[in-house]
Structures are given as C-alpha cells and as structure tokens.
Amino acid sequence: MQPRLPVPAATAETGRAPLPTALVSAVAVLSLVGWGLAALRHGLLQSTAFDLGIYDQVAWQISRGLEARSTLLGLHHMGNHGAWAFYLLGIPYRLLASVHWLFLAQAVLEARRGRAWAW
C-alpha cells in the first residue's frame, strides 16, 4: 500500500524536501491556540508571579537597559538559571513592552516541535 502523502521530493535549489503544507498549517494553528490559551488565562487573572511575573519583569528591565534582577525572586537573572539566551527577548520588548511576547515565543517554540515529524 502506498502512503497517502508521499514524502516531497527535494528541491533543486536547497537540496531539502519542502515541508508539507499540512504540517506548516498545523504548527501555525497550534501556535495560535497556545498563544490564545496563555493570553486568556492571563486575562482571567490566573497567571502567576512565579514564573511569568519574574520573566516579564526581567525582559522589561533588559529592554530598558536596567540591571536584570527580579525583585519578585530577589535574584539576578543570570544568577537564577544562567539563561543568557533570554536577553534576546529584550529586543521585541524594546519595540513594544508586552507580556504577549513571552506567550508568543512559548507557543511558537512549542508548536514548532512538530517540525521534527518532517524528518
């Protein structure tokens, strides 16, 4: 029996097979659902200081050039989990300081895990 959706042939330009449209759509929909649910929970006052408040404050501090020290936790950000990659979030926070960057990043990175199924 042949598979219903054969693996796409590699393109001449990249040497890689293009991602199936269904997979890309599924990742996009799951990202939106994940973002929406996190935003809804926050709007319903059900999100919490540990850890959302901690990281939202630290991202805001980074975006404003302040020391990244959480007053909720009483620790410097790098003295908490050594997460230097989190400093990248200072860039979108600089453009628009909003907790939704955290929700969006979480949702997209979670849903993007589906990319692995295209291997």
Add this chain to the structure above:
Amino acid sequence: MLLLGCRDGLTLVVIGLGLWQCCQGQWRWGLGSVALGTGWLLFLSHWLYPLLNDGQGIAALARFAPLGGSIGEILLNLLRNPLGIPELLDLREVGFFLVLLLLPLAWLWNWHSGPILLAGLPLLAVNLLSTNESQRDLLHHYNLPLVVLLVIAAIDGIASRPGLRRLLQTKRLMALAWLGLCWALLAKPGYFGSLYLSRLAVLVEHHQVLQSIPAGAAIAAPSHLAPHLSHRPTVELLRSPPGEAELRRWDHALLNPGDPGWGSSPAVMEQARQRFSAAGWRCQSVAADGLTLCRKPDRPG
C-alpha cells in the same frame, strides 16, 4: 551552546546527548558534550551564581538535601550506595508519574529508540530524586525538555518499522484523536471552564484597579496580580506582613484577605493591612471581593 544558554537544567540534557553520541561511537562529540555540560554547570554553581547572589550557589540543591549539600557530595553518595536510591523514592508516586510521561508515545518506540532515550536519563534521574513533587508532574516545566527526546525516539521507532509508518499514515485521524485525547487529559483544558473562572465576577474591577497603579510605583501584590504589574523596577509578593524595610521600599500595596494568592494567607493579608494602617498608609477597598489598595501617605494619587 544555545541549549546551555536557555536554562541551567538543560546542562543535564547536553550531558545526556553526549552519552547518546558515545553510544553511537561518536566519542569526540560525546565526550565534548559531557565536558561542555559539566563545565558550564560547575562555572554557574561555583563562580557565577555566588558572584551575583551574595555567595549563594544553586538554590535548587536544597531539594536534594537527603543526598548531600553539593553536587560532588550528591554524586558521591549515589555512587557509594546505589541500592539505597529506591528508599529515597515514593515508588507509587514515581510509577504514576512515569506512566503519565510515557503513555502518549511509548508504544511507538522500539530498540532503535533506545540511544536517544538515554539522553533523557540524567534529567529524569534528577527529577525523580528531587524532594520537590512539582518536578514529577506534567503541569510544571521541569520535564518539558524530555518531551523533545520522547518525540525523536518515537520518530526513530516509526522510521524503523515501515508497517507501523503505513498504519499511522492510513489511520491518521485515529493517531490525531489519540494525541488530542492525551492533550485533553494532561494539559487540563477543562480548567478554562472551572478553576480559571474563579475570578470572573471581579475581573473588570480588578483590571481597572491594576490600570490605576502609577507606572513607576514600587508595589507589593498577591501572586495572581503581580504579573500584571511587572513592568516597573520594583514589584514584590506580599507573603509576610511588611517590616520597616518594606514600608520604606514600597509605596503601594494590593492585598486581599479573601483571595491572598499563592504563598500568602488570609491571616498574612489581615496583618499586613493592620501594619499599613498603623504606619499611616491610606487603605481603601477597591473591589467587591475585598481587594484593598494601600498607598504610602506621602505619595500622590
């Protein structure tokens, strides 16, 4: 390298990936990963954390107190008495956790899945040995890195069994239904129809209060309101009645004996209100559920 920069706990995954590479005969990459993960962990625990936190190392080490007070002591005790490890575990709780963790995907694994699963063992072992129960549930983030490895193990299992691959492709709806069922049971979406509606009646009032707090004000608040006030230099939780230092440091406080939030209690909130009043702060009820806003007397607004 990027993995190491995302969280200190992921050093355990880097070390695990090193073990995986060693199993596949890639000794240079394997030993390099183990050395990199171990080195980063030691750099953080022995130099960076104490430097930034007044001498304090890894705070989470307290969760492994029955095994020792340092990474070296914990490893040594595990090596000295490996047969004593089961005595440290609540086997019933551990068994239930492992069933939940493995249920969605384990049926897709086979012998080919083994090496990548090995990469998850260091993190899994740490989560099992912790005295903090939240490291053994699927609600908190501690086991999230394992999911990536479990998915790759499932892909390896499917790839090596053409019959299973064809079955999943022809029964795609059933596979999606299984994943949907697991998500619905484990991700607790039902909370949106029950638990998460507990503050619905005061939602509008509370959001209005939150918007009325001046932008730069140093504030103390319950845990569920703090994430709405975090774009300021000082926001803290009201987990104990304020002392002199807190009364000097803060200029606003939100408290609610009827809904104190995580880490506090009605008694703490009540004592805090009395302390604020005694210090001359102006406290007034601002919502129907008893939410109270206290302001330092010399602050405008």
